[in-house]
Amino acid sequence: MHIKENAKNFHRFDAVWTPTVVVMDADDKERWRLEGYLPKDDFRTFLEMGLARVAFIKKDWADAERRYTAVIDNQPDSYYAPQAVYYRGVSRYSASHDAAELAKTGKVLTEQYPGNEWQLRSIPWLHEKSKTTTG
Amino acid sequence: MSVNWIKDADEALNKAKSQNKPLLIDFSAAPA
Secondary structure, eight states: BBTTTHHHHEEEEEETTTSSEEEEOTSSEEEEEESSSOHHHHHHHHHHHHHHHHHHHHTTTTHHHHHEEEEHHOTTTTTTHHHHHHHHHHHHHHHHHHHHHHHHHHHHHHSSSSTTTTOOOOOOHHHHHHHHHOO | OOOOOOOOHHHHHHHHHTTTOEEEEBBBBBBO
16 A cells, blocks of 8 residues: 555555555454565565464464474574564463473574574573473 | 555555554655
8 A cells, every 4th residue: 555545545555654564364453564675585574474473363373383493494594583583482382281391492582593582582481391391 | 576565544544443454554755
């Protein structure tokens, strides 16, 4: 949509900067958003993360895991990779209810993305692992 | 690969709903 042709939709979807790209699910709900440009490969990763988020919110854990794994395998050095690792772990845990999945994910984040925001968010999972193995 | 963009937001939303597919909306101000 171009601002000159669809100005009202900019307001409707809260697009306050261009370019803005929004991923919506089939129920008209926004699931992912980008403001500004990204290089081609990073934009492809952004789109994959958006589709993964749609699957994640639908609780389609298998599809979410598959899409997050694609991001991790194809773009391991991208901005989105640590977030993909985090949510792949959540998807696996949600499917299995096995806390070991969270512990494994926390370990991967600690080893591969130390200091990253998503690694920091996973720190409690490492503690959870010790409770699981000792309790 | 070319993309056939739908310029009517409601048409796009309805199509996504009927096909149970996600929808990508691109907001631009770039010169045509």
